[in-house]
Amino acid sequence: MRQKTTAVLSAAALVLGMAGTAQAGTLEDVQSQGVLRCVVSTGIAGFAQPDANGVWGGFDIDFCRATAAAVLGDASKIEAVTSTGKTRFTKLNAGEGDVLWRNTTITFSRDVSVKLRFHGVNYYDGQGFMVKKSLGVNSASELDGASVCIQTGTTTELNLADYFSSNNMKYEPVTIETNDEARQNYEAGRCDVYTTDASGLASTRSALPDPDAHMVLPEIISKEPLGPATRHGDDQWSDIVTWVLNATITAEELGVNSSNVNAMKGSNNPEIRRLLGVDGSQGQELGLSNDWAYQIISQVGNYGEIFERNIGVNTPLGIARGLNALWTDGGLIYSPPFR
Amino acid sequence: MIESAPSTSNPLLRLWRNKESRGVIIQIFTMVLVFALLAAIARNVVINLEAVGKQFSFGFLLWPAAYDIGFSPFLEYTNKSSHLRAAVVGLLNTLLVAFWGCILATMVGFVLGIMRLSSNWLVSKISYVYVEFMRNVPILIHILAIYSLVVTLLPPAKQAINVGADSFFLSNRGFYVPSPIFEDGAGFVGIVILISIALVFAFTHWAQRTQDQTGKIYPVLWISIGILIALPGIAFLAMGMPLSWDIPALKGFNFQGGMAIKPEFLALWLALSLYTACFIAEIVRAGILAVSHGQTEAAFALGLRPNRTLQLIIIPQALRVIIPPLCSQYLNLTKNSSLAIAIGYMDITATLGGISLMQTGKEMETMLIVMGVYLVISLLISAFMNWFNHRIKLTER
Numbered sequence: 001m002r003q004k005t006t007a008v009l010s011a012a013a014l015v016l017g018m019a020g021t022a023q024a025g026t027l028e029d030v031q032s033q034g035v036l037r038c039v040v041s042t043g044i045a046g047f048a049q050p051d052a053n054g055v056w057g058g059f060d061i062d063f064c065r066a067t068a069a070a071v072l073g074d075a076s077k078i079e080a081v082t083s084t085g086k087t088r089f090t091k092l093n094a095g096e097g098d099v100l101w102r103n104t105t106i107t108f109s110r111d112v113s114v115k116l117r118f119h120g121v122n123y124y125d126g127q128g129f130m131v132k133k134s135l136g137v138n139s140a141s142e143l144d145g146a147s148v149c150i151q152t153g154t155t156t157e158l159n160l161a162d163y164f165s166s167n168n169m170k171y172e173p174v175t176i177e178t179n180d181e182a183r184q185n186y187e188a189g190r191c192d193v194y195t196t197d198a199s200g201l202a203s204t205r206s207a208l209p210d211p212d213a214h215m216v217l218p219e220i221i222s223k224e225p226l227g228p229a230t231r232h233g234d235d236q237w238s239d240i241v242t243w244v245l246n247a248t249i250t251a252e253e254l255g256v257n258s259s260n261v262n263a264m265k266g267s268n269n270p271e272i273r274r275l276l277g278v279d280g281s282q283g284q285e286l287g288l289s290n291d292w293a294y295q296i297i298s299q300v301g302n303y304g305e306i307f308e309r310n311i312g313v314n315t316p317l318g319i320a321r322g323l324n325a326l327w328t329d330g331g332l333i334y335s336p337p338f339r
Numbered sequence: 340m341i342e343s344a345p346s347t348s349n350p351l352l353r354l355w356r357n358k359e360s361r362g363v364i365i366q367i368f369t370m371v372l373v374f375a376l377l378a379a380i381a382r383n384v385v386i387n388l389e390a391v392g393k394q395f396s397f398g399f400l401l402w403p404a405a406y407d408i409g410f411s412p413f414l415e416y417t418n419k420s421s422h423l424r425a426a427v428v429g430l431l432n433t434l435l436v437a438f439w440g441c442i443l444a445t446m447v448g449f450v451l452g453i454m455r456l457s458s459n460w461l462v463s464k465i466s467y468v469y470v471e472f473m474r475n476v477p478i479l480i481h482i483l484a485i486y487s488l489v490v491t492l493l494p495p496a497k498q499a500i501n502v503g504a505d506s507f508f509l510s511n512r513g514f515y516v517p518s519p520i521f522e523d524g525a526g527f528v529g530i531v532i533l534i535s536i537a538l539v540f541a542f543t544h545w546a547q548r549t550q551d552q553t554g555k556i557y558p559v560l561w562i563s564i565g566i567l568i569a570l571p572g573i574a575f576l577a578m579g580m581p582l583s584w585d586i587p588a589l590k591g592f593n594f595q596g597g598m599a600i601k602p603e604f605l606a607l608w609l610a611l612s613l614y615t616a617c618f619i620a621e622i623v624r625a626g627i628l629a630v631s632h633g634q635t636e637a638a639f640a641l642g643l644r645p646n647r648t649l650q651l652i653i654i655p656q657a658l659r660v661i662i663p664p665l666c667s668q669y670l671n672l673t674k675n676s677s678l679a680i681a682i683g684y685m686d687i688t689a690t691l692g693g694i695s696l697m698q699t700g701k702e703m704e705t706m707l708i709v710m711g712v713y714l715v716i717s718l719l720i721s722a723f724m725n726w727f728n729h730r731i732k733l734t735e736r
Binding site for chain 2 (some may be wrong): 113
């Protein structure tokens with residue numbers, strides 16, 4: 001059992017002292033390794049999935065690449081450390097990965113009890129339900145008595161329990177380890193409903209043989225702000241991850257993208273000049289080279305580019321920006337200023 | 340006195356050259372090393388937990404678990420129950436699958452082992468091929484394969500196969516059977532059943548003594564079965580049949596009522612049993628082969644019939660060879676049941692060592708408890724098997 005072994009391995013790592021990297025100095029470690037290890041999922045179409053050649057791609061992977069571009073100057077120097085919902089924090093805390101970019105919901109208990117550091121939201125999500133159209137169900141309130149497939153170790157599991165008990169409905173939880181297994185069980189009819197974040201449902205639906213035979217119910221039963229996480233105890237590294245995310249957002253807001261970034265270096269806008277490292281020394285203060293944000297945008301792109309390339313309306317997932325539009329367009333994506 | 344080493348003035352060197360004191364020195368040295376290693380491990384744990392700012396405590400066990408468990412046949416459990424209760428539910432599920440697994444594995448294993456010894460070529464080869472196939476494929480693969488067979492081959496709930504009498508249904512949501520409802524007077528029948536069992540014990544004891552004293556043999560088995568059926572049967576009829584059945588029926592998405600054997604349990608149970616059975620088959624074969632043929636011939640010479648020979652001569656001697664390795668197979672089966680999480684069967688590894696670990700972030704604590712639990716279960720099984728082994732061992736007069 002891979003998941004179990006990794007949990008045990010991570011515990012063993014904690015025991016045998018390989019968790020030394022849990023202390024300060026992640027930046028130096030990453031730079032001396034020459035590769036950034038990102039904890040990612042085992043495969044969710046559009047978010048993190050290896051292609052036919054084994055090269056990882058997707059929304060979360062692009063943010064991992066952006067981090068690598070900022071820290072190492074080369075977006076391709078990443079290593080995907082796959083993890084299930086259950087093993088991700090153990091892997092991060094045991095030092096098997098440097099940063100977690102894995103559609104992970106920010107919650108109080110994860111921040112405080114699991115001892116993670118969160119760095120802002122890169123995707124505003126909410127938990128939804130997917131059913132076969134042939135069931136004739138139009139609302140989640142009609143799901144009394146249903147069998148529900150859930151991924152174990154997720155906030156989904158807890159929201160589901162809350163939703164059904166607060167609505168006085170019963171259900172049979174069918175607990176699954178990975179998204180793929182959940183899809184197989186759902187397809188085979190082991191469960192009537194598959195529940196996860198709406199983005200995950202869109203991803204899973206796109207991977208089904210006949211996506212049109214399935215529908216996502218209108219109810220969104222939770223807030224799922226997804227974002228990157230790092231270990232406690234390394235403030236410099238935390239700052240870097242925070243501002244990598246903010247750089248992609250600010251770049252979109254300022255209209256800087258991968259195709260015009262070179263021209264933008266000559267812009268008169270002082271914030272663009274600071275962002276791209278033309279003026280000021282923001283990069284050096286972070287402990288990076290001054291053109292860190294330039295590297296991100298030229299190699300990976302801004303927030304909007306990352307979104308549209310992996311999960312936007314022109315991809316099989318077809319997710320509209322919605323809550324994830326810039327605040328100037330009525331969404332929630334907002335970055336503190338680069339000042 | 341053979342002192343191979345020449346005498347020397349250095350007392351330490353003399354100690355080292357003496358065989359006995361050298362042994363003591365090496366043992367002390369090894370112990371110091373082991374304890375130093377353990378201390379280093381403990382120190383590392385403390386330092387590393389401190390580095391990530393985590394406290395080592397078991398208080399989280401009383402926090403509400405907040406997640407649901409789909410399979411809790413013995414214990415009332417809701418998402419408001421504590422992590423401790425979730426752990427107990429998991430433990431009971433572990434014990435459930437281990438218990439039935441050991442029973443089925445033993446039955447299948449004995450049949451396979453005897454088949455393997457059959458003089459019939461086909462029967463023997465069937466057993467051979469089965470054993471070689473099962474034991475050379477990892478158990479996890481068996482579990483996943485059987486589970487996906489169950490889930491994909493069986494129809495969904497709405498097209499469930501009506502196995503019989505509109506009350507037994509087979510679907511990929513589980514095998515639904517009626518569950519008994521006890522009415523007034525059922526308690527009396529229960530008492531009668533207990534009395535019958537006591538009677539059977541008394542009778543068996545008496546029959547044994549009579550046989551020892553007079554040599555007269557009673558058909559103990561048939562009389563016992565008669566007692567067990569007749570007495571409770573009469574009581575049951577006399578109380579006006581105080582038993583009815585809760586029959587499962589398709590309502591909405593799922594079957595309601597009755598009892599269900601869930602596919603997760605079924606797959607895990609079958610995989611563990613069928614896998615372990617092939618090891619037991621080899622143990623049984625070895626055990627029977629270990630009894631020399633002369634024993635059979637001697638029994639025949641005394642005029643014992645073949646089945647009495649098997650019962651009185653071969654099996655008691657074979658069991659002595661079989662029990663100790665059988666015990667380790669039971670331990671294996673129990674420990675392998677922790678693979679349950681692969682298919683979402685909620686055993687203790689999945690509840691406490693899985694979801695609770697994840698939701699509370701207490702890796703060290705949960706893993707220590709899970710390890711302790713498996714250790715205790717294994718030691719209990721070993722203790723039982725040792726007791727049993729002791730009971731059947733050769734009585735030397």
